[in-house]
Amino acid sequence: MVALTEAGRAKNVSLARTAVRARTLVLAAIALILMGYAARGLLPEALYVWPDSLRVPLQAKANSWLDQLLRHTQIFDRPLRAWTRDFGEVLGIPMRFIQNLLANGWNYSDASGNRATVPPLPWLVIAAVCAAVSWLVSGVRLALFTLATFVYFGLIGLWNEAMLTLASVTVCIALGVVIGLVAGIALWRWPRLEAVLTPIFDVMQTIPPFSYLVPVLILFGFGPVSALVATLIFALPPMARATAYALRRVPASILELSEMTGANFMQLQRKILLSSARTDLLLGLNQLVMMSLAMVILASMIGAGGLGGEVLKALQTLRFGRGLEAGFAITLMAINLYSVGHAVATRRPNHAAGPENRRRLFVAGAFVTVCVVVALLHPAFRQFPEAWTLSSSDVMAQGVAWLNGNLGWVFEAFHTFTTLWVLRPLLAFLQGIGWFPMALALILLAFAVGRPRLAILSTLTVLSVAAIGYWNLSMITLHLVIAGTLLSLLIGVPVGILAASSPRVHAVTSAIVTMLQTLPSFVYLIPIVMLLGPGDVSGMLAIAIYAMATTIRYVSHALKEVDGAILEAADIFGASPWQTFCKVRMPLAWPGLVLALNQTLMMAVGMVVITVLIGSRGLELETIEAIAKVEAGRSLVAGLTISALAILIDRFLNAAATRGFPGHPQKVSS
């Protein structure tokens, strides 16, 4: 007993020492940054701005490499793109079939000039089939919701667009699930793959889509296949990661069971592993659906068409009402797809209900048949009649204009204040630090969070960003990300705390959060830019709104996870609610809270790329401007730089999350 307490005490002391050392290192890093900022002019300027004479011309190199690879590389006497395009053709077969079935129909013509057309399925039939599927997998509520969604597509006059999007998103999700599962299972079976795949996934998730649009376009041609590839690059990693994570959590006893029952390989994967990891997999599916639909708009730039194109057009012509209509259609589609996927995945096999199942199938079949007959009888049920659509008079845009006319001075004051007192000073400070003091400070921070290897990674990143001449642009991007994150935290954290403490608040916020997460961000760019004008202030606001949903969700989740018994114990010991909150709840929720910060920052990085469409200026501008100046390589380098910064932030915060609450000796494992 004595020995045990001795050991425990020694451990406590050493932990306390680590905490003290960590705090000292953090303070030293902050001091270094401040000193670096203050000492500008005293130290050689080369430590702040990388000298032009030593610049590494990576952008120009990348241009020629990419040109060589995409335009001139031959494999077996055929250009590389011929191979990728053939591959794309195969990928495109199911997609084109569904697109033709739902929206385009088929056009044939023979040599003598005769043409034949096969029309797409009638809208009523499509809606009926989808509603019937919803009913079969879930129930009446989802079926009605599905039906309402499809009628909504027709009512706003976007039936064809919605069907194109539905086709491409369905194929994308199906492919994403398959590839994601395979990659995830591979990651789980061969953990060494992680060293290779993790950085690749990180880059895929954080690189701005603008920077790879041109290569994808050359390799896969203009059209839905390119859009599919671009979407998969962005949406695939969460699914693969969720799969690997889920499988790792499957208890060993279940694996043993499979051995004892003599399951073969496929049975093991399908029946045992995937079904016991179901809840975590659903999280991956949810992410996949959300991300695929988030890419719908950017994908429309390279030929996906559909609803995304409509939202983009609304932004480009500042028609808020139209943007909202089309954006809401995307939201409804996302909820539908996810609900159906969720219902399919959580359905429990019911052996007793054979006749019941047959009855349900019969009812669904009868319903569809009736709809088919109705559609055959009257053309209005085949092609959605224009007379039924609601004309969008753009009441919303008029509302925004009214706000501008009557409260314009408020927005202008906000704009001026934020520019002069928040964004400009922040940017001046960040640009004043210089790459060298920043690199040193990051080394100290890496030791503070106990990851010496991070010191190497951060030094390399800072050095290369500075050496290719992107330091200043990075700071411009970063200042917007930081300002947006701070604003998001300023509102999101209190709301998250409230939501964690009261179920009623939670219900309200959770509805708003879902709405914010599924509504395409482009939609709320429109009123923001109409009210505040283009520029950094609008960008900051857009980032904050986009990231806020994540902040609220993660903060309330982190606080709710804290063990209630510990809180009660604190209460019994006579702690005031404030003490309980500061001394018990916050420290225990620390890893979750850091995760919230991390996710908010990642969302902010994701959004900063989009803010280029309302006039932000950093690396995100570089990714698009370079394309306009025929420098696809430069665009890719700028994109990779954004990606590198995001990954660096992520690594630091992840390390901080596993370290425990600053000043508290206990170590909380993640």
Next chain:
Amino acid sequence: MKNHPRGLMLTTALLFATAGSAALAEGPTYQETVRIPVYNVPDSDFIDYVFGGLLTKAGYSVEYLKIDYTAHFTALEFGDVDLSPAVWGTTKELIDKTVASGAVVNAGSLGVMTRESWWYPNYVAELCPGLPDWTALKTPDCIKALSTPTSDGKINYLGTPPDFAAYDVERIEALGLEAHITLPGTVGTMVATMQGAMQKKEPIIGWGLSPHWLYGSGEGQFVEFPLYDDLCHTDPSWGVNPDKIWDCALSVGEIVKLYNVEFAESAPDVVAILDKFKLTTDDMAKGIARQDLDGLTPERAAQEWLDANTEVWSKWLP
């Protein structure tokens, strides 16, 4: 269990059989669909839809592909888009590189001259009397008069969307101007921001392009920069600043028509129509205004032009 899918297939087949009554028609020589890009920009889209409408009237089937303007050059080079009747000559680098690939041919001018440069509303001329000459922008009085609280004591300048390749940063540096750039992100915002500033009579200079209902109207003027020269963007020693390139305006361009070579081989008739296709500056300004001011879709604006100008376009068709 197995009944359901088969039933569904049957009904589907039934639908095809009845609804898909083969619509047979005598068509023109090129049987494939002609793919024309559109960009969600009122000026180019008007031209694209007019030309597309024209081909439809000639009996061709036409597909409009929504694509990013800069990305469309790549698509044209690799034959993912067949032709492009509305390419702004001011995006010279993109055109040159695409044509240099050998896969794309320039079919010449649409007959519309375009101008893209800095533009100011008339009341700004009162604030800075030396305009439209660009050297006026260097006088301290002008800089002060054209600044706003957030422009950092510099000229309040509204730039271009990122895909314009306007070379403003280079120009400002080469000409030694003191201007604070605000970027609009999209053309729609660029025009709306300029309009908003004009309503409040704020000091502003911004990128403008003509033909256009706002920039082409009498409500303002273009700044006169040193005229464009091919050497200006390659040779630093050319022009007022001996050390920098882009000490000049953008080239005054024409709207040109591009087509893919392989497409031209299989559809010479379509290219023949493209060769003859011309519009006037007034046609364009009206087409843009109908969209921006009256809220028409570009398809409708184009249809209006086609309806009103039958005798013009009927001569282009074989």
